[in-house]
Amino acid sequence: MQDLQDLGFDEAWSSTWESWIQELQESTARRYAGQLVPARVALAHKHLYRVVSAEGEWLAELSGQARAGMALLSDWPTVGDWVAVAPRQAEGRATIVGVLPRRSTFGRKVAGGRRDTQIVAANADIALLVTSMSRDFEPRRLERYAALAWDSGAMPAVVLTKSDEADDPELFEAQAMQAVPGVDVFRVSAMTGEGMDELRARIAPGMTVVLVGSSGVGKSTLANALTGTEQMLTQAARSDDDRGRHTTTHRELLRLQGGAWLIDTPGMREVGMTAIDSEGLSNTFEDIESLADQCRFSDCKHEREPGCAVREAIHTGELDSNRLRGYQKLQREIAYMRRSENAQLARQYVQNNKKLSKLSSRPNKRK
Ligand SMILES: Nc1nc2c(ncn2[C@@H]2O[C@H](COP(=O)(O)OP(=O)(O)OP(=O)(O)O)[C@@H](O)[C@H]2O)c(=O)[nH]1
Ligand SMILES: [Zn+2]
Structure with missing residues (x-):
């Protein structure tokens, strides 16, 4: 069980929900009258989803009608999405009737020449642009990441990792601030814990974050420090099923200490990798x-x-x-x-x- 607000369902979502329900097709409204509840997608696997709501956590699939309305790849539910579901109590499952309009999206181009993008994380509030204070550090890359974040609709913040290994962390910080003016910069060490409190303070309860960064910069280590568990390593979260058993379920929407959320999908990891090759954009105006x-x-x-x-x-x-x-x-x-x-x-x-x-x-x- 999860309080909706804890899941990030704030006032703005609440009004989005109200108007979405208002605009439902009459036949759909009649069919699901009184049954629809908001839920958040914690895992998307092929056409099966794990959703979390105030009333419980279910495996869910799209209704036939919802599925028929999904013309684009980007229309499909993805991790972080808010969806309207009709629980099927008897089966312990739920039917996804629709996806609420997204606040932010990170997408990836799919192979095979489709011009469509696949959304790999939805409704992130903050994108942590992760780079280590080492040879990996490259202001130009930070600029690209920031442009990517602004474009997604999420707010960028720079996280400079491995401060314990850096000779001159202030220099990296100054360079980062110059590369992406106006964007918060945090210097952290997951090893010593330095700077982690400041970073945690930036991520309010109910917020959703994503990590953008290339391989080896310390994303997994950072995520572990933020979740306070080994969730990332095992890629699993503990939850109780309806029968009160402890089951380990795979989730890609992870709860952070302090009540925020982290979306960690394989596709999201790819975003940080491919952004390096993409056209450079300055985010300063x-x-x-x-x-x-x-x-x-x-x-x-x-x-x-x-x-x-x-x-x-x-x-x-x-x-x-x-x-x-x-x-x-x-x-x-x-x-x-x-x-x-x-x-x-x-x-x-x-x-x-x-x-x-x-x-x-x-x-x-x-x-
Ligand atoms: N000294 C030091 N090492 C760190 C720190 N954070 C991460 N590392 C090390 O850096 C290496 C890479 O860290 P990961 O967390 O696996 O990096 P990642 O970005 O998740 O890399 P991928 O899994 O390839 O995407 C590991 O050997 C970590 O132990 C830190 O704050 N200080
Ligand atoms: Zn003008």
Whole structure:
């Protein structure tokens, strides 16, 4: 049994749930009237899922109708997803009727030329960008990871590992802060425990985190330290089944000490590996900000406003329109976080990046 809130079902999810239920097709609504409960996907295996809800944990599969509606690979439930399920009490199983709209997604391209992506982690709030303070450290890679995180909808934070082995941890920290300005940087050692309290404090109860990083940087070790158990090594979590027996079940949504969650799927590990090869993107938007300073209106959204220096720069080719989209997405995320339960996160982010916040909340028109 798991309290819904403990699972990360906050106010914002609650209202997403309400409106999702409202918009159900009439036939579906009638068929499952009074039966649907929110549950979180802890494991996805082929077309069988393990879901956790306030009422219990079940194996679940999609209803025929839900399955028929899944046109894209990315529509399928994945670890971290919130789904609407109808428990089948007699069988101790559940039917997944639909997937709630996601807050964030990490995807991977699938082999075989499909342009579709497979979602390997859904609804992460924080992406810990893990790199060790050694030869592995590469600012450019951190930039890519941060861009990947911003793109996913999760908030990035850098974790520099193996501080016990580093000659000059401050230097790595300074370089990281320069590579991804405005992103929190934590220096930790899983060996000595240094910096772990600060990192734990950043991950509030109910939040969901993912780890992004290449092989050998210490992700498993970090995950073990955060879960406080050997969960990662054994890839298993203990749970009681309906008959009160202790069974060991494989899960990829792991509970951290302090009540947060970690999504650790094989696909998520791949994300950190492949990001290294992907097109590099800067996640800093200084160029756009200085252009925006020249817009006629200080609250210019850079859409159709007259005298917009940003659109002008796109017109002349000085600025890439994709970068503007990324920037606008970031602004929307900040706005979203302000409204949502993540208000705390937003404050933290905004504090770290006053420049951006000024830009998105400047009240007065200059002319
Ligand atoms: N000295 C030191 N060694 C560490 C620390 N964290 C991890 N290591 C070591 O680094 C090596 C790699 O750690 P892992 O946790 O397996 O790294 P990973 O990122 O999970 O690697 P993959 O499983 O290949 O993805 C292991 O030998 C760990 O013991 C640390 O804080 N200090
Ligand atoms: Zn503008």
